[in-house]
Amino acid sequence: MTAEPGVDVEERDDTSARDAAAEASAEAAIVSEVSIASASASETRHQQPRGTNGRFMRTPEPAEEADDGLPADRFLDREISWLQFNERVLQLAADADVPLLERARFLAIFAQNLDEFFMVRVAGLKRRIATGIAVRSASGLEPREVLEQISGVAHELMTMHARVYAETVRPVLEDEGITIVRWDELSEEEHERLGTVFADRLFPVLTPLAVDPAHPFPYISGLSLNLAVILVNPKTGKEHFARVKVPPMLPRLLRVETGAAESPLADMYDTRFVPLEDVIAAHLDQLFPGMDVREHFTFRVTRNEDLEVEEDDNENLLTALERELTRRRFGPPVRLEVEEAMDDHVLDLIVRELGVAGSEVYRLPAPLDLRALNVIADLERSELHYEPFVARTNPDLAPTESAKARDIFASIRKQDVLLQHPYDSFSTSVQAFLEQAAADPQVLAIKQTLYRTSGDSPIIDALIDAATAGKQVLAVVEIKARFDEENNISWARKLEHAGVHVVYGIVGLKTHAKLCLVIRQESEGMRRYCHVGTGNYNPKTARLYEDLGLLTDDQQVGEDLGRLFNQLSGIAPRSKFKRLLVAPRSVRSGLVAHIDQEIDREREEPGSGLIMWKVNSIVDEQVIDALYRASRAGVRVVLWVRGICAIRPGVEGLSETVEVRSVLGRFLEHSRVFFFGGGGEPVVYIGSADMMHRNLDRRVEALVRLTDDRHVSDLRSLMERGAGDEYSHWALAGDGRWTRHHVGADGQPLPDLQTALIEMHAKRRRKARRR
Structure with a gap:
């Protein structure tokens, strides 16, 4: 799990998803913290004392055996289990044996994972409760009990997440000359330079929004970072509330330039960042001229961002999804994060206007939203990263003579090839397979499933090249791949414009299978070359995700894939498969x-x-x-x-x-x-x-x-x-x-x-x- 491991809320391919031994003191902190329940949660029904990762384990009701003699309390709760997975990510961030910048990245991954968990799992559970369709979970918990447990565990983990950053990772970063500084820690000269940045890059895009009888409380978009500002009119003494959104299109952490004529090497080992919200807060007087800025606090809202698209045979799925995406950002709030110093009267106003419950409020030390640590994790300090790793060509695909170009088809005819990425290079195997197929005049057709891929993917380019060359190309695109819908719509349109036959699978089912079928005319007749994998056709995540894939020209597999693609693209009767489930x-x-x-x-x-x-x-x-x-x-x-x-x-x-x-x-x-x-x-x-x-x-x-x-x-x-x-x-x-x-x-x-x-x-x- 590196740059973007996901996390598997809806198989976030995770994150990258992209998970070794902790220093005794760091691990002791983790163990002691995660084994203590919050006071409010400890009063919840069906709980027992817990050790590490044992949080909120439900005391089983008297076991009733199922028809097959299995006890009724035989299943662990899936939501708590997922939170425990994210805790394991947090343990890696606290592990002194993990390279320092990778620990910073694990902190960012934890934050991103938890965001998605709230946007999908918590939001979905709340929606089912509100509509009256929620049922007791397989673990035996009522829906509201599950929400209570999630809240207790999430509060605990988010507090620990902030503490691991502040007490374990940040001090070591500072020892290495990497510092996140606050505005009042900067010199006057640095204030002036950042003031110029504010005037040139921030002020033009900021939109201060006041709240008064003529200006209703503004809509707070999901995952946006905001400043709650308390203003006082010096003439009337009246207090006003305003909100300023931190622009998401700008870097969250701004590099503090030293201004000194130092060598680049010296600058590399003295790297300071200031949060963007600090720069904005220091210049609030320019956004509200004539008003006294009394205080300001950061806050952040997480909303329901799950998609519900009603599929209808008579409606184009692509159009329906595009319409639904415009609604996503208006989903109801499911979590409110505020900096712990926020005054109660300010918090009460935000809670009332957003309509969140007290259990959905998370008070945390600033800075909020530690996804920003990805900026630090990307620093080019090789000694603070994992040892460099370069994927190599699988030996079964390597040419016998280094001067010769690889003939993927010849290698597959010789033997089936089992790939394990990222240890085996994706670019010299799966990608090369598709690129060779696109360029080979003997290839007549390519059929491909696409669940997630990168926007500049060579896979997309190869399919376009093949269609341009007159080959029959079918792409079964899953445009409902969660959180990648907009990207998938974009390149689905691109494929269609190039002449690729794009279909969206079977109504009511997501197409998640990882399949490619190449039909090639050879001297002895048609031959089918196949790839069946466990991961997406995405060259970027293939460097970060461990996945397997089989390249084969086996006749049975080829026939199976042919039947399956016919089902996906047409109205085919039920088929029987020989080597596929x-x-x-x-x-x-x-x-x-x-x-x-x-x-x-x-x-x-x-x-x-x-x-x-x-x-x-x-x-x-x-x-x-x-x-x-x-x-x-x-x-x-x-x-x-x-x-x-x-x-x-x-x-x-x-x-x-x-x-x-x-x-x-x-x-x-x-x-x-x-x-x-x-x-x-x-x-x-x-x-x-x-x-x-x-x-x-x-x-x-x-x-x-x-x-x-x-x-x-x-x-x-x-x-x-x-x-x-x-x-x-x-x-x-x-x-x-x-x-x-x-x-x-x-x-x-x-x-x-x-x-x-x-x-x-x-x-x-x-x-x-x-x-």
Whole structure:
């Protein structure tokens, strides 16, 4: 998880999403802080004392067994589990063994993740409660109990987030000459220089808005930073309220120039920033001439920014979404952040005008909105970042002679190619595959799904080039990819104008599958070349997200993709697939069938059953119950889960053989792997689906079965590494508490798994070159 890991509120591809050993004092602070509930929350019903990450664990009601004999309290709450995931990100920010600027980035990631959680999950829950359609969660909590718990945990985490920045990260940044200074810490000369910046760049775009009988309280847009200003008329003594919005199009942190004729190197190691709101606040008299500025405070509102588009066969989905996007910024508020020094009478005014509840108010030390720390994390101080890493070409795609250009098609004809990004270069594999297809006169057609990609993507360029060259090009674009809707609309229009056949999938379903099909005319006839992946066709996130992909010319996979694309673009009858599991029809049922096979195998030969999965989230109750049945039968179940996990591992009589691990680090763990031991003949799938209701019921997802023994062996090795104790990780207990294991028995930090994988892939390439 680096630049933008998301976080998987709606698979924010996360962030980048883009998650190793803390200094004892830093970790002690985290442990002590997160184990203490707020006073108001501790009075909530159904709570018990908690340790680290055990916050607000509901005391189970007397267990009622389900029809299959499973206890009623067998699911952890998904919302609290997600907040615990974000806490793990915060622990990395507090970890002295993580490079300093990466710690600053983890603080920014935490803030961005939490913003999205409130905009989507909290807003959605409040909307369901307001409309009367909210129901008791699978964890047994009533909707309002879930909101209460979210509020308590979020208050606690946001307070800890501010403290980690102020007490743990900021002092070390200052030791390295990187400082965020406040206005009163600057010299007169610096005040004058920033005054010029204000006059030239800020004053023209600022719009002061007063509140009086002729000027109603202004609309406060979501995630905007604002100044609440109290003014006094010197003639009448009357007090007035005004609001000034901090312009979002300008850098949040302004570099303080020294003005001295120093070398660039000297300036690099003495870097100071001042918050933009401080510069504005220092010049409020220019915005309100003739008035006395008595006081000012910053505040920030988070609004419901989830989209609800009614899909109608007779309405163009693109047009409907464009209309809905114009409404998004007017969603109701779900959180109000204010600086802790704000006077009560000012806060009361804002709360009353915005209509927020007291539990939705978060008092925090300034500066608010620590997403701004991305500016600092981007500083070019290599000694304060992770060791440089450059992805290399997968050995199966490397030319035998370095002077020759790669022929991707020839490599795929030779053997299936299993890619693992970012260790294997995306640009010399998937991107090169599409670019070669676009330029190859023997290629007749390209069919491609697009969920998220960058605006300047070479993938988009390749599809346009192919259409321009007269090839048949189909792009199945998911324009409802959350928070990327506007970008997707833009490049969907661009593709349409270039002659690409753009469709938006199936009404009622998001197209989340990661698929590409290339049809090529060859001497022996038509050949289909395929790519099935776990991550998006986005060259930028492919450098930050860990993902898997299969390149193959297997006839069965080609036929499967052909049928699936026909379903997505036309009105095709239900199709049967040979090497694919496709949601919403067969991913859940197919995986459960394989679980049942492992149960049967374990009963026939005790000790032979094995299930190892790697996913972003696991919430689906049917899948979890199947895993519980497997554990009761004695099957070993290992789950490598980055984010949300609703399964309770290690519970006597329920899940004694279930282990749950989480790994976070410089890359966002994003791949999905489904490994079944198979009694010596393992069955392994990779693909786009997480074990969540939305993926299994409301999305088009695809998993492909791997058949190459090398790839099966490689993924078994990967899964065993993730399940082992020799690398730093978090482990989940049955009561919902996550425990970090990052120090070995000898007191030394445990090695980082992703660093080990970098070296493993480097050795593999060196070995391939020697061959």
